[in-house]
Amino acid sequence: MTDASRQQLVSLSVFAALAIAWEILSCVYTVEAQPGEPMVAGWGTLFTRTLLSLSDYWQGGLGVPAVADGAPRSYLAALLSIISHSLGTLARLASGLVLGSVFGLALGLAVSWSPWSRRLVQLPTQFLRALPLLAMVPLFQLWFGTYFYGQVLFVSYGVGMIVFAGVVNAVRNVPQIYIDNARVLGASRAHLYRTVILPAILPSMRSVVLLSLGAGWGAVLAAEYLGAQSGLGYIIVYAQQFGLLDRMFLIALLFILYTSASYWVIERLFTRLLAWSPSSQAAGR
Amino acid sequence: MNGRAEAVATAPRNGEPWSLSQLFKACSRTFTALDPLRFAGALLFIAVWELASLFISPIILPGPFSVLRRAAADFWSAPALSYYGVEDPSLAANLAYTAENVAIAALIGAAIGVTLGLLSARVWFVRAAMNPIMMTAGTVPILIAAPFLLIWFGVGRASAVSLVAFYIVVILYVSSQRAALNLDPIYENSALTLGAHRGRMLRDILIPGTIPEILGGFRIALAGAWGLEAVSELLGSQSGIGKVLEVLAGATDPQGILATLLVLGCAAILTDGLAATLIARFAAWRFAGS
Amino acid sequence: MPTETSRRMIELVHLGRNYTRADGQRVSAVDDVSLIVPEGEFLCLIGPSGCGKSTLLQMMAGLVGPSSGAIVVDGKEIDGPGRERGMVFQRDSVFPWMRVIENVEYGLKCRGVAAGARRDIARDYLKRVGLSHVERAWPRELSGGMLKRVAIAAVFANGGEVLLLDEPFGALDYVTRRQLQEVLLDLWEEPGRAVPTVVFVTHDVDEALLLADRIVAMRNGAIVDDIPVGAARPRDTDTLLLQDMVAIKHRLLGHLGLAHAARGAAGARGAA
Numbered sequence: 001m002t003d004a005s006r007q008q009l010v011s012l013s014v015f016a017a018l019a020i021a022w023e024i025l026s027c028v029y030t031v032e033a034q035p036g037e038p039m040v041a042g043w044g045t046l047f048t049r050t051l052l053s054l055s056d057y058w059q060g061g062l063g064v065p066a067v068a069d070g071a072p073r074s075y076l077a078a079l080l081s082i083i084s085h086s087l088g089t090l091a092r093l094a095s096g097l098v099l100g101s102v103f104g105l106a107l108g109l110a111v112s113w114s115p116w117s118r119r120l121v122q123l124p125t126q127f128l129r130a131l132p133l134l135a136m137v138p139l140f141q142l143w144f145g146t147y148f149y150g151q152v153l154f155v156s157y158g159v160g161m162i163v164f165a166g167v168v169n170a171v172r173n174v175p176q177i178y179i180d181n182a183r184v185l186g187a188s189r190a191h192l193y194r195t196v197i198l199p200a201i202l203p204s205m206r207s208v209v210l211l212s213l214g215a216g217w218g219a220v221l222a223a224e225y226l227g228a229q230s231g232l233g234y235i236i237v238y239a240q241q242f243g244l245l246d247r248m249f250l251i252a253l254l255f256i257l258y259t260s261a262s263y264w265v266i267e268r269l270f271t272r273l274l275a276w277s278p279s280s281q282a283a284g285r
Numbered sequence: 286m287n288g289r290a291e292a293v294a295t296a297p298r299n300g301e302p303w304s305l306s307q308l309f310k311a312c313s314r315t316f317t318a319l320d321p322l323r324f325a326g327a328l329l330f331i332a333v334w335e336l337a338s339l340f341i342s343p344i345i346l347p348g349p350f351s352v353l354r355r356a357a358a359d360f361w362s363a364p365a366l367s368y369y370g371v372e373d374p375s376l377a378a379n380l381a382y383t384a385e386n387v388a389i390a391a392l393i394g395a396a397i398g399v400t401l402g403l404l405s406a407r408v409w410f411v412r413a414a415m416n417p418i419m420m421t422a423g424t425v426p427i428l429i430a431a432p433f434l435l436i437w438f439g440v441g442r443a444s445a446v447s448l449v450a451f452y453i454v455v456i457l458y459v460s461s462q463r464a465a466l467n468l469d470p471i472y473e474n475s476a477l478t479l480g481a482h483r484g485r486m487l488r489d490i491l492i493p494g495t496i497p498e499i500l501g502g503f504r505i506a507l508a509g510a511w512g513l514e515a516v517s518e519l520l521g522s523q524s525g526i527g528k529v530l531e532v533l534a535g536a537t538d539p540q541g542i543l544a545t546l547l548v549l550g551c552a553a554i555l556t557d558g559l560a561a562t563l564i565a566r567f568a569a570w571r572f573a574g575s
Numbered sequence: 576m577p578t579e580t581s582r583r584m585i586e587l588v589h590l591g592r593n594y595t596r597a598d599g600q601r602v603s604a605v606d607d608v609s610l611i612v613p614e615g616e617f618l619c620l621i622g623p624s625g626c627g628k629s630t631l632l633q634m635m636a637g638l639v640g641p642s643s644g645a646i647v648v649d650g651k652e653i654d655g656p657g658r659e660r661g662m663v664f665q666r667d668s669v670f671p672w673m674r675v676i677e678n679v680e681y682g683l684k685c686r687g688v689a690a691g692a693r694r695d696i697a698r699d700y701l702k703r704v705g706l707s708h709v710e711r712a713w714p715r716e717l718s719g720g721m722l723k724r725v726a727i728a729a730v731f732a733n734g735g736e737v738l739l740l741d742e743p744f745g746a747l748d749y750v751t752r753r754q755l756q757e758v759l760l761d762l763w764e765e766p767g768r769a770v771p772t773v774v775f776v777t778h779d780v781d782e783a784l785l786l787a788d789r790i791v792a793m794r795n796g797a798i799v800d801d802i803p804v805g806a807a808r809p810r811d812t813d814t815l816l817l818q819d820m821v822a823i824k825h826r827l828l829g830h831l832g833l834a835h836a837a838r839g840a841a842g843a844r845g846a847a
Contacts (some may be wrong), residue, residue: 003409010413120326130557131550132512134428135527137519138534139542143345218426222516225428237520240432248432256425263424474638475668475726479682479733480658489681493672570672570713 019043034242041246050246057081057235082254088231090258092148093220096155100212103156104163109193111164112171129165133158133215134222146227151220158219159212166208170201203277206270213266217259347540356544369532372524376548383518383526384552387510390446394453394506399499401454402461403491412462419458427452427513435521445517445525452513453506460502464495497568504560511553583647584772585612585635585737590644592630604630606796607644614736615770617763619787621777623831627796628776632741635774636662648737658682660737661730665745669714669725676701676710678725682733700728703765704758720751724758731762738763738773744782756785760809780827784820785810792830799830 026042041050055077060066064077111117144150174197182196224233232251239247331349338348360376367374405412431448438444472490518527526549533541592605605627612618620628633639635646637656646653669678676697683693701707704724714722723743744752777783783790792800802823806814814820828834
């Protein structure tokens, strides 16, 4: 057996062992937070009763009545509630990522245009970056309320700060020889930016985007924990207030799925985009 | 141009007085190093903020000087906070609570994370077992664990500290594993041929060789730890900066919030500076001469 | 220069080392090598890339175990690395987290020599290699040639009976290389202590001729030639022009596959 497959076997076994341990624990620790809602739900219960209970979060519509209005729980309602709340979370994240990245990139490039502007904004941006992002949720809620756009602004602020700093740093690190080469061939400033600087910073953008993705997920979750009325984070924190561990666990599993998938997608995207880059840069290490 | 060589070349020899031209050269070197443009930028920022606050109502955007005054006033004693159920009514006391939690979590997280990380680099079984867990935990925001910890440990230090500690464990695990794996095996071989026993490897080679990268990871982890601790307190706590922020938000007090954030930001900058000093002290060999 | 009555310092007895390649093929890096190196001899191992000379040296150092055969040093079969067999590597092996002087006294520290005594010894060797002025410097601040001097000083300060050098000057420019060859010979011939036995791996024929008492040529994991070099010391580039030396040189070039087309058969160059 080769080293790599041996490692994979151990890794899979670890996950399997954890899953089995969870099941054993659910049989041993049968405490229930509320009648019918076990604290440690076994895998069987998770995908039947707990899944059904998620239909509580469906507000009704599309021909499926809400449980709050007296309708019975159903898998369809559960599925719809999962989809709608997932879309809520993903919409916040995506909008925040796009908004923050666009603004961060634009501002970063603008500030890098002249060496003076970069030094001018250095101290204020350093201080703003020192302010822990997640501690600023109350401030954003004060300014923008707990509406959708307020949360999007919060996420884009976090993403924007990271992208801005990353772009400024990357432009600074573009090897002077590329710039000299282009100038000598007659490129204007704007042309230089478009055809040399932007591609040259792409390799460093890989780690910047992954970093901002992580910050974005954290920001979305924090924003939903602290005042949203929809979204996966909202479900978790709402369930937490009643001690409904089983629902929290199911949603957490879903969340892990989404975040892992998002990282996988971004990494694949960058691998394709950076096919031209020298391998040490493409690896992003 | 090697700045040190230049400095050595133009400085007078020991005991001799500075000539006027040498003095001028030294002053202008310090001047450019401190970069007045950066200070101008900071002043510009404050000026723009003050100007904006004059036009926007103070309910939304208080000016920089009023925020500063509020921070100073509330730092040692803020009796208003006790109306909202904050245990120790002052910014300093709550900052101390938050800082204590961060410190405890940092110590626990560093001990576990570095030990596991270094071990995983040397023992393939540990690496194969722990890597998938750590890597998955690395992609998922640690916040997902917060509500669970709140239920298991209740409201109080334990849930916040365990959340932050877990975060630091993951970051330092990755840092120390990478540092140990990247450590050139030639150093170990060289030590062996110089007569070192295998038992000396940890102390003489592995730890000194990996410290710069581990400290670098620690510095990054520390920055994130402050925010994570604040959010954990926001979710459920009776003390701490997070609690103060929650209380002030509920009271619609942006001046208070900005003042508290200012204090928190200064604490984060201070600890970051301390981490940087540690790095300069213990990783001088990596960055010497640059 | 060893004499007839010199004892055997290093003895390689039917040494072999195999590897299994990624595609499953077994490759013989070292193939049944037997060699005796008397005490105090400066031996050069020469050969083209992949001939097994570095693997052989690593086995002598104890960093790699043999697949078959044994290595006997000073009457004892070796089992792993040890300070009696010091090694200078091709790449930089100086510990970057210790200052220069701490690097030189590292071996002494492992042995438990007292702080004052080991510092004096280290300072002495640093002076011999011409690096007294950078005693407190960090390795990162030094050039490649200076780092090599530190490595050599560290190994000599440790006082081993055997010295193994694996293409130590391969990464350096010509001038630095020649300077370091002089430094090495100075330390090797240092009066007042037993002359260490040296095994020096290189692919540079001139270097071997300038340094060695005896040159062993290797190819495809086996020894193909064993040539004593009788030229008197100290040697310089003019020594290389002596008739005997030129003859040895052509012999070695032949083993390396670099024989001149005009000398010998037309197929000699293609005999690699």
